Amino acid sequence: GEDVEQSLFLSVREGDSSVINCTYTDSSSTYLYWYKQEPGAGLQLLTYIFSNMDMKQDQRLTVLLNKKDKHLSLRIADTQTGDSAIYFCAESIDTDKLIFGTGTRLQVFP
């Protein structure tokens, strides 16, 4: 079955890097996504990676994909207080429906 797991909580100091991890079980996933959800807000697509890539960089964000281990990570460089939110990874398979991870709450302190 499909199962996407994340650690529940991450706390970092402002200016440090944050690494949010995600593991998934379906090897047929085609795209993997990272979403950000701030309190009371909708989902914001941060970035995505195609399953035949192993890295994607977009400004402060770096996505690493280890397809063999079914492990996805999101690194946020120079983390700011505005990055405090819940981060969801998600995988898409066959029909474009998304299977979401459990979410990681990132807290950034000064």
Next chain:
Amino acid sequence: SAVISQKPSRDICQRGTSLTIQCQVDSQVTMMFWYRQQPGQSLTLIATANQGSEATYESGFVIDKFPISRPNLTFSTLTVSNMSPEDSSIYLCSVVGRPGTGERLNTEAFFGQGTRLTVV
């Protein structure tokens, strides 16, 4: 990118009543998806709304409880029927960008702002 508008943004409803949530997209898309996010939880797919055919429901969700309409390529509704407090959630619609023709134009999945439903 796609712009998705959902209405209402929030509502408080009495148990036993029904609420219809609307989702409008600014471009034609083949598939629209409805998700539920229960308090403090992740998102769970309810169903895929297909234009011109019945929606496809995920395990644990049934048409009688969550009827869906998809009258055209830019609009869908989700109804939460005979509500109970356990239905209190955020309901979100989503599209994967791809206007009209059947091919995947891009890979980005966009979400509406969600409808925050509280059932009392």
